[in-house]
Amino acid sequence: MPELPEVETVRRGLEPAMAGRTIALAEVRRPDLRWPFPDAMAERLSGARIDALGRRSKYLLLHLDRGETLIVHLGMSGRMQVEHQKLGVFHHETAPLAQHDHVIFHMDHGSRVVFNDPRRFGAMDLVATDRLDDHWLLAKLGPEPLGNAFDEDHLVAAFAGRNTPVKSALLDQRIVAGLGNIYVCEALHRAGISPRRKAGRIAARRVRALVPIIRDTLGDALEAGGSSLRDYRQADGALGYFQHTFRVYDREGSPCVTDRCGGTISRIVQSGRSTFHCPQCQR
DNA sequence: ACCAGCTCCTGCTTGC
DNA sequence: TGCAAGCAGGAGCTGG
Numbered sequence: 002m003p004e005l006p007e008v009e010t011v012r013r014g015l016e017p018a019m020a021g022r023t024i025a026l027a028e029v030r031r032p033d034l035r036w037p038f039p040d041a042m043a044e045r046l047s048g049a050r051i052d053a054l055g056r057r058s059k060y061l062l063l064h065l066d067r068g069e070t071l072i073v074h075l076g077m078s079g080r081m082q083v084e085h086q087k088l089g090v091f092h093h094e095t096a097p098l099a100q101h102d103h104v105i106f107h108m109d110h111g112s113r114v115v116f117n118d119p120r121r122f123g124a125m126d127l128v129a130t131d132r133l134d135d136h137w138l139l140a141k142l143g144p145e146p147l148g149n150a151f152d153e154d155h156l157v158a159a160f161a162g163r164n165t166p167v168k169s170a171l172l173d174q175r176i177v178a179g180l181g182n183i184y185v186c187e188a189l190h191r192a193g194i195s196p197r198r199k200a201g202r203i204a205a206r207r208v209r210a211l212v213p214i215i216r217d218t219l220g221d222a223l224e225a226g227g228s229s230l231r232d233y234r235q236a237d238g239a240l241g242y243f244q245h246t247f248r249v250y251d252r253e254g255s256p257c258v259t260d261r262c263g264g265t266i267s268r269i270v271q272s273g274r275s276t277f278h279c280p281q282c283q284r
Numbered sequence: 285a286c287c288a289g290c291t292c293c294t295g296c297t298t299g300c
Numbered sequence: 301t302g303c304a305a306g307c308a309g310g311a312g313c314t315g316g
Contacts, residue, residue: 004309035292035311059310077310078294101294120293122310165287174311181309230309231296250309272288275307 003075005059005146005179006222007233007241011081012056014236015114018083019063023050023109031103035076035124038104042127046071046106058142058178062133070130072138076122078232086111119232142178146215151177153209160200160208167203168196168271171215180215183228183250186277188218190249190259195283196269196276221246249277257282 003011027046032038049069055062061081063071073081098105104116104125116123128136143159144150159176160167170176171185180188189196191214194207227233227241230251235241244251248258249266257264257279264281 007309074310076293077308118293119295120308122293163286169287172310183309228309233309273290 003059003079003227003233004181004184004222005056006184006219006225006243007227008059008061008075008179009056009223010227010241011075011236012054012061015061015081015083016054018085018108018112018114018236019051019106020054021051023048024106025109026107028105028107029103030098030105031121034103034118034121035074036126038125042125045069045127057139058145058174059181060138064130068130069127070133072126072128072133072136073116074124074138076118076120076124078120079116079118079123080232080234081236082115082117082234082238083236084113084115114236141175143173143175144177146177146179146219151212151215153212156212157205157208160203163200165200166196166271167194167198167200168276170200172272172274177215179219182274182276183247184215184218184222186250187248188215190277190279190283191218193283195280196271196278198284249279252277 024046027043029038029043050066051063052066053064055064059074061073063073065071075081099117101119102115102117106114108114126138133139144155160170163170168185168189171180172182186196188211192207192211194203194211222228222243225241225243225246226235226239228243229240230244233241252266253268255266257266259279259282262279262282264279266277266279269276
């Protein structure tokens with residue numbers, strides 16, 4: 002669910018509560034996430050100091066002082082929220098936990114960070130930091146869309162010869178890492194490219210133009226604190242508000258916002274997932 | 285290698 | 301109103 006802008010927003014929001022702080026206790030209430038959360042992993046987390054918070058694609062990375070990194074994936078419905086202690090009283094002694102609060106990080110300064118995930122598509126894994134890039138979740142990821150490795154030549158080469166619709170190609174994390182359904186739909190509309198068009202049959206000029214458009218789309222979403230449709234919240238519980246500026250996503254039947262277009266946003270299904278687009282101005 | 289479809293899970297919305 | 305089907309932001313796996 003959360004795509005790159007949402008995960009990055011959460012990362013930034015968690016920093017004050019977690020960076021440089023020690024996890025006094027990692028409490029696991031439900032270990033059966035997408036992958037099991039073993040007791041031994043919770044024990045290794047308890048007492049560890051978090052040196053820095055990073056992100057790779059949609060994965061949140063907690064770099065620990067012990068040479069290990071906790072990989073956190075929010076799946077479709079996961080949240081990481083900070084709850085502060087109030088009036089010197091430890092919050093975890095007073096605040097009732099909510100349904101689907103699966104993992105609680107009790108921080109040494111009294112705040113706690115709660116991982117909540119109704120659908121349990123989210124998961125965590127603790128791995129050696131020096132072998133992080135080889136981890137099976139991260140090894141095959143393509144370049145970061147906001148980084149230097151994602152450039153026009155890369156995208157042209159990645160699309161070459163591919164017979165899959167461009168919508169599917171941009172969702173392929175090996176081509177570019179961090180886009181999901183929302184931002185692919187939005188970027189393709191900005192680019193005026195039909196989501197149905199085969200990736201390998203788009204003029205190179207148009208593929209190249211897609212690169213800065215993807216960056217701008219993600220940048221705009223980041224500025225808005227991400228998109229809150231259902232479950233997503235920032236680390237302090239605030240909503241994102243990029244959903245108010247969606248051009249196509251979840252706007253089926255609404256008029257296209259492009260000047261002089263006059264089209265109507267339509268919803269189609271590609272690879273079993275909704276795609277929103279304007280048939281008039283996306284070709 | 286590539287690609288479409290299925291799957292995991294819960295909860296909200298929609299339609300009868 | 302009640303109930304069941306459909307759908308949801310991810311992504312690994314299977315099989316053609």
